[in-house]
Amino acid sequence: MTQGNVYPITLISDVSMQSKLLKDSLEKGLPIQVNIVSSEALKAYELNGKTIDELVLIDFHYLDDGKFEAYNTAKMQSDATIKEIVFNCPNDAPSSQLFKWRNLVGVFYVDDDISLLLKGMDKIMNDEMWLSRKVAQDYIEHFRCANTVTTSQAYANLTKREKEIMKLLGHGASNVQIADELFVSENTVKTHLHNIFKKINAKNRLQALLWANNNISLEERV
Incomplete structure (x- = not known):
């Protein structure tokens, strides 16, 4: 869903200097509003009826098993189809490590710069996907x-x-x-x-x- 011409995006991360810098860079480069949500905040979503945005940006290293469970619970409360975008993915990460995200539409790697992230995010917002051919094939085959x-x-x-x-x-x-x-x-x-x-x-x-x-x-x- 959009708010006017601005796309709301949930960034699953601790509120830190890095996440705030990423939020600022994304909001300066694209018509989006980034909402930083920690795993602790996600746990409260079930209690107060809040839902995450349709576009979700996830740090590859952030969600351990406990945090992933909180994220999945919050995701199930949404009536919309959540689009999942993973960033900070190691270059040598096997595709199998991405299979837990069932609605994956984009993967960005640790070496990707902000300009590539902005380009890919723009494609995703226009219903494209930002996956390497290999990851896409492995993912769909799985x-x-x-x-x-x-x-x-x-x-x-x-x-x-x-x-x-x-x-x-x-x-x-x-x-x-x-x-x-x-x-x-x-x-x-x-x-x-x-x-x-x-x-x-x-x-x-x-x-x-x-x-x-x-x-x-x-x-x-x-």
Whole structure:
């Protein structure tokens, strides 16, 4: 949800000089309002009925098991689909360490500078994803294997081109990558995505990916 033209984002972190500097940098570079929420504050959300924002920025090293439980409890209170963005991820972290975030839409690494973070956050706010191709494939494959589903009639009703785009979307491809793969313009891809979202009742790429995991068999997605 937006407040005017400003996107509220929950930053899961202790309130510190570093988190305040990150908040200031993000708010100066993007039309967002960053709300710093500690794990202790999250525990109080259940008591007072507060909810976290739809966009959540998480320090890779911050959430230990106890803090992660508090975060999950707060997340379950939200009616919205939470988009999870992880930053400060070690460059050599295996993809499996990211699987606990089920609605992952972005990963930023320790060596990424603020300009790259701002660029990626802007993409995410426009319903893109900011994942390396490898992380996206590993991530989606993990949840595919955990979910045995049969293809729904809704997927069967998509056109051949729409199915091709859904398959590429499922492999973590951006609009530009999809356009290059199919030799069409980026605007054509956006038009197809708009039509797909209407047909499957999805509001964004994340919801489309979640829908795919529950409505398209593994054989269809390979």
